Amino acid sequence: MAFYFCYDKEILKKLHGALSKGNEWAHDRSMIIAVLSQKELDCVMKDGRVYYQFDSGLATGLLMLRATELGLVTHAIAGYDPVKVREVLSIPENMEVITLIITGKQLQTLVS
Ligand SMILES: Cc1cc2nc3c(=O)[nH]c(=O)nc-3n(C[C@H](O)[C@H](O)[C@H](O)COP(=O)(O)O)c2cc1C
Numbered sequence: 001m002a003f004y005f006c007y008d009k010e011i012l013k014k015l016h017g018a019l020s021k022g023n024e025w026a027h028d029r030s031m032i033i034a035v036l037s038q039k040e041l042d043c044v045m046k047d048g049r050v051y052y053q054f055d056s057g058l059a060t061g062l063l064m065l066r067a068t069e070l071g072l073v074t075h076a077i078a079g080y081d082p083v084k085v086r087e088v089l090s091i092p093e094n095m096e097v098i099t100l101i102i103t104g105k106q107l108q109t110l111v112s
Contacts, residue, residue, distance in 0.1 A: 001037035001056045001098075003063065004089055014088040015100075020079035029104035033074075034085060035060050036095045056098045067103060075102045 006012060007030060016027050026032070035056055042052035064074040082097040091097065 001035065001041060001052065001059060002095075003059075004034040004036060004091070005031060006034065006089070007031045011088065015080075015085065018081045018084035018088060019077075019100075020081070023077060023079045023102075026075075026077070026102040029102050031103040033063070033101040033103060034089060034091075035098045035101065036091060037098055038095050052096075053098060060099060060101065064101065071106055073104050073106055076100070077102060 006015060012030075012032060015032050019026055037052045037056045039050050039052050042050070042055050044050050060076065064076070067074045076099045078099060080097070080100055085091070085097045085100070086093065086095075
């Protein structure tokens with residue numbers, strides 16, 4: 001799996017165009033982390049069970065926990081167009097965009 005940290009303002013602007021209606025609140029956050037993976041990059045059991053989404057969820061949870069420790073605020077979303085996200089970030093078609101983690105600073109950090 002891979003985390004793609006997007007903080008370049010131009011890239012962020014393009015990613016905003018891939019967000020679903022209702023997620024406009026994410027436009028003023030300073031970073032979007034794309035969580036990417038594919039079935040073959042992780043454990044595939046002989047009986048067909050696959051683990052890439054489970055493991056991506058574990059890693060994402062830990063990332064969000066660490067970000068919180070660092071004073072950031074994270075919010076995972078599924079409301080985006082994965083085709084557009086792939087286009088903007090030049091992600092190969094065989095990689096799934098599992099979630100986007102909208103990341104910003106705590107309001108109290110901004111005003112202090
Ligand atoms: C699968 C999934 C998809 C989600 N997609 C969105 C989304 O597109 N936009 C959004 O604002 N929240 C979305 N959420 C909700 C947030 O991730 C979060 O869980 C929710 O806002 C509760 O957060 P809070 O406990 O910090 O208030 C989604 C949650 C899940 C589980």
